[in-house]
Amino acid sequence: MRPNYVLGGRYRITKSLGEGGMANVYLAHDLILDRDVSVKLLRLDLRDDPHTIKRFQREGLAATELVHPNIVSVYDVGEENGMQYMVMEYVKGMDLKAYIKQHFPIPYQEVINIMEQVLSAVAVAHAHNIIHRDLKPQNILIDDKGVAKITDFGIAVAMSENALTQTNTVLGSVHYLSPEQARGGMATKKSDIYSLGIILYELLTGTVPFKGETAISIAIKHFQSEIPSVREFDPRIPQALENVVLKATAKKPADRYETVSDMASDLETSLSPRRASEPKFVPAPDVDDGETKVLDKSALNSEASLKKPQPDEKSTPKPKKRRRRHRRLYVLLGLAALLLAMIGLAFWLGRPQMVTVPDVSGLTVTEAQRKLSNSHLDMGTVKKQSSPDIEKNLVIKTSPEAQETARKNAKIKLYVSTGPRMVKIGNYVGQSYTRAAALLRAKGVTVRRQNESSNEVSVGSVMQQSIENGQRINPKKTTVTLTVSAGQRQLQLADLIGKKKSQIQQYATRESLNISFKYKYDNENKDVAIDQNPGAGSTVKEGSTVVVTLSRGKKPDSNSAPKVEDFNVEVNIPFQANDSSGSNKQSSNSGVNIVQIYIRDHDHDYGTVYKQLTIAQDTQVTIPFAVASGKNGGYKILRDGKVILSDNNVTKNSH
Incomplete structure (x- = not known):
């Protein structure tokens, strides 16, 4: 298997780690989860054996069930071009x-x-x-x-x-x-x-x-x-x-x-x-399969007769010699008893003195050493290991454990916490939620999704993350929330007919809609809506334009009314990009301009906003004017609160 070969479209081979009796092992890099793995490929001479292949696949899948810190994890089992492979945790x-x-x-x-x-x-x-x-x-x-x-x-x-x-x-x-x-x-x-x-x-x-x-x-x-x-x-x-x-x-x-x-x-x-005095282990002997043999009574009597001394008919008893033998026997027995007592006493006095190991969990190494010393014990080696519960640099446990007995002045091993296993958070803004969540979950992090509408960020992409890039967290205690774009928000239009102009403008601002006003003589009071397009109840996207027709009031007599000319003015509004460099967070308003248009003509004055819109690029707008004969109109255009365009002498022929 050559270096840089991508196995399964995912695992890039880096180098060979070794060859075995059944498989060859390679170091590879997981391109999706961005981590090193080891890849085991079944040997060439075994790839044509269907029984071996079946076993390889079945046992590999079974091994994925074994989740344990002392078992090399199996991540994946697959086949490519007849090559059976297994992807496992890389152990350095x-x-x-x-x-x-x-x-x-x-x-x-x-x-x-x-x-x-x-x-x-x-x-x-x-x-x-x-x-x-x-x-x-x-x-x-x-x-x-x-x-x-x-x-x-x-x-x-x-x-x-x-x-x-x-x-x-x-x-x-x-x-x-x-x-x-x-x-x-x-x-x-x-x-x-x-x-x-x-x-x-x-x-x-x-x-x-x-x-x-x-x-x-x-x-x-x-x-x-x-x-x-x-x-x-x-x-x-x-x-x-x-x-x-x-x-x-x-x-x-x-x-x-x-x-x-x-x-x-x-x-x-x-x-x-x-x-310490345990005897050597000896396996139980094989049991005889035959029947139990019992000696008959005559055999027992015969055996007993061989052991029993027979009296000498010709000899005569010698009671004095017998008594002397008895006295010597008693003296020997007494000496033996005394010797056994002395040996027992020596053993008792020479036995190792035992003490109880104190509980030093939660203490610093210095405090633990002092407590062990007070119990006539010495501190042995110190082993560092992570702990989700014990703070960094505090003792987790000892070996032997607390309350067990140990020889006086024995060395007690300490296990000291390095704190919880910490995970470094990357920058996931702009990535798809699926990939970002997979990367975090592979590190043991709990991920929560929060949807938010956006006109600028594509659907499914991360807009914001609750933990900043580069921070380290305890994955068992901290949840990372990813704010994900749900695309443009949709809403149902309210019934605007009969509403005043100021009310309609407030509604448009609240719902992020663009309102274009038209005017028409009507029996309704001036600046009251008499028509809207789209109609009430229609579903529109956030940022859409709604045309509302307002009443100019009753039409005056033709003789007394000034002649009003209607015409349109085209205006180009330039877009200005926001500077958001150095930030890992992105909101739904970054990268856009908020624009307000004010006009002055027969129907409007600069006191109220004629139109508000959100732009993400240079945008051309059409402004309708109604200007009485001999009069002029005007407009002001504000971008993010600052006037960027204005003209106070607008006539039909000036544009």
Whole structure:
């Protein structure tokens, strides 16, 4: 797979991360969610096997159900040009095999911490009835923060079915293969437990228990040879910790832990001083299938007669010697009792002194150290981790936990909060709501949509965001509201007939309508509406023009009335762009001009607005005038409250 190839129209291949027995892995970039991912492609020699392909797809889809911080997330499963691929979380770090090689010897508590993460992940998989079947250090990743993540749940079944025919794969997997799998039997949840026991063995010793020239020779050792003792490799390892290895790797599944959770519980207390004298784990012996054998009475009498001393008929009793023997016996018994008492006293006096771990959660590191010191305990390593509940730089918990017992002067590990996981907010104004919401939800942010009408912003685009670009938020406590354009608002026209001019102008301003007035002599009072177009009840968009005819009053006598000439004047109104640079917010009024037109003629004066309109570009308007003979008219045009055009000598012939 070459670099820059875009898989599925979405995942741009960056480089190769490695090759495995079943698939090749690449680093890629998700072009939609803008994040790095790892892409696993089924190997060429397996792409024509329909059974393997079916398993790959089914198990990959099943793995998408496994949501756990210690499991590599599977985001997508698909096919392109016959290539079966799986898209997963990209973990920046190394696999556990390399980690052991680089960090061995690993402190016992760190070994337990790693195993507890792995066990927690496998427990979730088992709860979904998914068996990994190929647990090994190469399938466990350790990121740069020390978090363990299991991978390859998606193709575990396919791998187990092909492992014995692929030398490279099986040499990596057979070291961790359970006896029942080595015999060709079906893998169960207890098969995973066996593999986990081998991984624990390798963490403690730096090597695998069985080695050989061929995969078959190693597999035979799994069901014939006993697991070597980890305490022979390192006598300091507590017996309780070795017992976890022995019980997990018992040859018979019945002798192993019932569940992964049982193994985790046993491992958690394996370093406890209370288990210091624990005996070595020995699997239960096989039960004899034959009947119980009972010795008859004569045999019992015969056996008893062999043990009972017979009197010597020729000898004579010697009571003095017998009494001396009795006295020596009593003296020896007394000395033995005294010796046992002294040993018991020495053990009692030499036993480790135990103290209770205090609760230091919610304290600073300094305060926690002081409280531990008051309880005769020392502060151990400090591990940072995020917490949605505990403030930054305060203690979350300890290991061992509060109220548990620990050896006096033991080192107690502190887990200190880095605060909640914070998410950086980008600039989503101008993007489609669908894309912006997807980007935010991928980061765990709750998104709320709020619609708002707009004449300038296209439908579905983000106009405004509640959190500014560059801010960091706690996604569990903060909701991001995106204001989205719903396009131009529509409304039903009111009945304007009978309304006064001033009332109509107020209505037009309130509903963002443009009103064009015409005049006509009528019996109604002057400046009262006698007609409108469109009519009452019509649906119009915000910003539309409504023509309203006003009454001039009763027509005067033709002899006394001055001659009024009607004519139109064309005026170009220039648009002025607003300066909105540096802002992440956009309102429904940005990028537009509010324009008012005042006219003076036979029917109007400068006291009231003739027309108000909203423009987003240079706009030409037609102004109707009614000017009496020998008189002139005038107009003033205001843009955002400032006069930009005016003419106080308007006549029919002047324009």
